[in-house]
Amino acid sequence: MNLYKKQSYNTKARKYILEYLKEHKDVTVSAADIIMHLKSLDITVDQATVYRCLNRLVGDEMLLKFTQSGDKATVYQYKEPCRSCDEHIHIKCVKCGRLMHLECEFMRDIKQHLETEHGFTLMCSGSILYGICDKCK
Structure with missing residues (x-):
């Protein structure tokens, strides 16, 4: 049973991105971090797809989104289902x-x-x- 309120369609890109976020749940990561990780695994996902997936995961309340005040960079962190x-x-x-x-x-x-x-x-x-x-x- 999925503990999240909303269901979303699953793509390979989403699966890889979510795996990376879960593995790094104690730190914040940027879209660039995710793209570099996927490239290191020889997985090709374009930047727009990564951002679209991240925005959907934020909307589904599976990610926390933070904008860093100094450089306006956006970072994300996996959110435990019950937190x-x-x-x-x-x-x-x-x-x-x-x-x-x-x-x-x-x-x-x-x-x-x-x-x-x-x-x-x-x-x-x-x-x-x-x-x-x-x-x-």
Whole structure:
């Protein structure tokens, strides 16, 4: 049984792209990363197909899509079927690219503080705080 809400047609390109994303689910990847990987496997998929597939996977809620503020580059991360990323903030290591989900009580306290004390509703979807992880220090 598929845990995703929506079903989408499967193509070979989609299959290869999804496999790559699942294998790299702890980091964000760009369309260029995916294209290079497919080329290394001698799989020919044009750039438009990759972007179309990524957009469909985002629409099907199978991927998270982030636009990096500095260079406006878009990166993607595979989303586990049962995980809701609208309820927590993300942290990303600027050295290794690992993206982690902050699902701790502390973040709930911050959200509540912002709402109560400042009348500000924090929108966690697509949020990323950048820093250096413990493995890269």
